[in-house]
Amino acid sequence: MTPSWKYWLIGGLAVAVLAAAIYFPILRRRVKRAARLQQQSEEQARRELTQPIPINPSDPRVKAKVFWVSDAIDSTLAPVTVELPLSNDPALRSKQVLNTLLAGPVDAELRTLPPDASLLAFYLLPDGTAIADFSEALATSIPSGIVSEQLAVNSITRTLEANVPQVQRLKILIHGQEVETLAGHLDLAGTFVVNTKVAQEPAKPTPTPSGTDKPASPAAAAKARAAVPGTLTATRAPGKLAQAESRP
């Protein structure tokens, strides 16, 4: 082995070490970035895939009514007027007002929906039935209870009713799935009546969101009166219970 060969070898090794010293930090950064991408949940990926809601500044600015918790009366909703550029397209307009509702009021205590919940998709069928698909956080982060769950659903339906007259009924999905309850109490199996003035009777069970802060419509009240006998006596023919068909 000649001395010149030794110099070449040492020189080559020195170049390799220098190249490695430069390349390794770059490689580490790339690995870290790849790991971060893998950590993204399925829901985050889906959220990225959903189309961003275009806000067109040329849309007319209108005074939208958004329903959050009232700071005056316990467990009721109160409308807050927010000036927004709203689209004339009912589906787009619904997304815009629901995103404003999800963003929450200035006072975070008056929120009706969890801050980490988001609207994944919104569809409006020709018959006026809307389908709103919310992220899982709506069900998992909302305080459990009849009153809190009812306020959440009522804030959604009343905000839609006030700003999008085309929406007559609303079906709520959680992460694309039909669920039995919102957080253990409120029934999400059916559709909620949104526009109480023009809503027609749907074929499926229809839990209405009428409650502490929303009187039932006269038509609905009349229907309920007709469905229930006036006297509290057994005036109808007795019947038997059918076995559950659609649900276990």
Next chain:
Amino acid sequence: MLSWVSKILRMKFLSLLGLLSVALVAGVLVSPSLTPSQAQQPAPSNPAATSPAATPTPGRVAGSAASPFGTQTPQGGLNIVVLDPAHGGTDPGARGTGGIRESEIVLDFAVQVRRALELQGFQVVQTRQGNENPSFDDRSATANAQRGAVFVTLHISSTGLPGTARVYVNSDLPPVANAGGLIPWDRAQAPFLGLSKAFGDLVQGFLAQRFKGSPDTAQSASVRQLRTTAAPAIAVEVSSVTVEDRADLDRMAPGVADAIARGTAAFKPSYVVPSTPGALP
């Protein structure tokens, strides 16, 4: 000699005939208490014989005291209250910052509500006795199997003004199409909505007297548990798990129990129960 023998035989025949007729009369007297509907139902109990110490199993009537001879006559009207402590098992319900769990508190509330109802002469059936979590349908089935029952589900909220209590009845449901006398299971509450509202208003009225800030009348909400219940049914929700000390909630239990018992007693005269379990009112 022969005449004596014939006389003795005749007397025996007459005595046998007498015994037979006595047995027939006794049979006729006993038979009305063995109707088919009773054979399928838990025997109605004498309220006076109800023992608070009795520990019934879910789905059975607490403190039943049926006569072993079947001579007890059935009592008409509302007799049974199906009490449902919500959640349980892996579902703790609402949770407070101090470790308060709704599923545990409602079970403690149920003990006091049950005692108050039994003092009013009602039988109480609980949907769960311990830390189990029956499904919504299982809980409804417990109520739907009873005749002359009302259903009360107990909850503690996460929000709302602490120290108040609210009664909920199910929101309007589409009218039931009575095809062949069958009620669809998933809308079993529909024919009972008017009765539930009357029952709920009575209980809410008594709660409002005890707990200031509570509403005066029952509210309507789409409560899943109520929808499949074929009986006058209410949800009672007490506010809330956000109290700093659990004792604040425990202090409300006697008032809640008293209001439910008095409301049920006030509702009893106005409710003529269907002849069969789950039948239309």
